Amino acid sequence: MKRSTLLLLSLVFASAVTPSLGDVPMTKWGKPSLQGNWDFRTVTPFQRPASFVDKEFLTMEEVEEFEAAVVAGREARAAIDFDGEYDQQDLDVGYNQFYLDQGTRMTTTMRTSQLVYPENGRMPAMTDRGRETAAYFRILQSRSPEGPEDRNLYDRCILGFNAGPPMRSGAYNNIMKLVQTEGHVAILVEMVNDHRIIPTDNGGPDLPADMRLWKGDSRGYWDGDTFVVNTKNFTHLSRFSGTGEGMLLTERFTRLDENRLEYMWTVEDLEMFEDKFTAVVEMQLTEDDVFEYACHEANYAMPLMLSGARKQEASGEEDDTWLPSWSR
Template identity: 40%
Template structure:
């Protein structure tokens, strides 16, 4: 099991009256196909098993592709070959006696990987499993997971407040962030994963552990997320909670529309905001088994206070060649102790410097008046 060491230093009403999923822009619903998903012992379409969403395709489309949703085959070949070369280079032996050097950002080393390996306690490419292929949806190699026209998050409504920051793991910088453990990010504290693996919506994190296990019962569906020991419990044929509590991953309720599991999530906590939205955020996800080895995933994001209309994206999960084991996060990791101790040391130095600095207006060091 891989350790996230450097990130310290790294279930909805089935009745017809239930709210239905909002159609996605561009392409989010799988086309009708001859494939028929197998059934569980209690008659549901069988989504169970181990799945992965590792991919080279980013959530947001790189600007150079503009409004183009689909890669050319030449682009796919080049991107996937680059990963082969990246792994080969990363697997070359290194001299244990060589002096420390700055993180490399040349050759076949991605900047984010170079930073991970160059930080104290970081590690090399051999420990990473970000994905080795471009995401294909209905056979199309995609330039982004978002299906908005330009592959970007839509502009916010006029007058909507700009978010202080995006992301779901919260904290990790700014005033007071080194005062106590509770001020550090949720991902850093191993409370939830450092990416958006669990969601909603669910994305791979670009580094490792992008795997899932889906377990079904007549009354609930559970998604076990490898990163990091998170479990989303989706209550079937139920209603949203009314007590105002906002649990991690929000309040998810689901129902079946044919072979598709529709999941609606609200009550998402502020620390798990998505693109600055949380209080009025609603995420609708659709899981459809479209082949023996493909699980189509589509999502719609809604917040009428921030965006003029819903938006979203899609991808297809593939089977995991294996199972999910315990996620070991911070056993034996003393980085947090060092972070907080270092901050206290800096505060002492600053206090000492303030005591010895000449007070303003005391005349010391000033030139004599003429």
């Protein structure tokens, strides 16, 4: 093939995958508009499945087969008749398919995992400290709680599941509302309660090292047409897939076109993991709105769990079944 033909093909390909500013809504102050309600549901696995061990991308036919298998699996589980006996999962995850909204499509990148680094699409190995810390929290969650502080942050409605940071597709409420001004970007995920207000000029001096926040201290800046957010100063309880208070999070928001927002994030915590890890997902603009979650305000489960634990204590009953079924 002639060199001129190769060059032409490369230019055509580049124009197809690289957004031009003409395709991206802009703010009046000259930056890409990130504002809107963004749906980040996807059935793309977070980690690459063993069946795709050496395959980073799927063909369109393989994507359709994978999506169909996911839907068929859900329908099969929904059709299972109740056997008359409850187990731990029926108690702490008492949802059926009616309450779940996990999506039915893979991301438009057609990748086999949301993780893009390490290159095998799998989480890096934990360090000895990381494994020891994970074991400590596992034991803590297994025993009868003496007070609310003994339960995880999900039970306490302080942090929640897919909201992060970083944000990651979950079982339901996979919508992120982003509001943008020239000086700040605000992010609210429809999960639990909290939001983030992020300065766009790096926000001045860093917080003191001993000032720790549930969602960390986020500072943003523009790198060309990409909004970059660096977050640190997490608490030791703000654990994301096994991270600790030393986690450094970098998020990159890039408007691709009228309807898509690329969300890339990297976690680095070499005290807990032997390497950093990076994930990418394309969010879709949606007309659906974000509703109040009101998790803490309606958290009737917490006093009921604690009163149950006190009743077990009074009767001399020992119970080590408190570990949530999703952690088993």
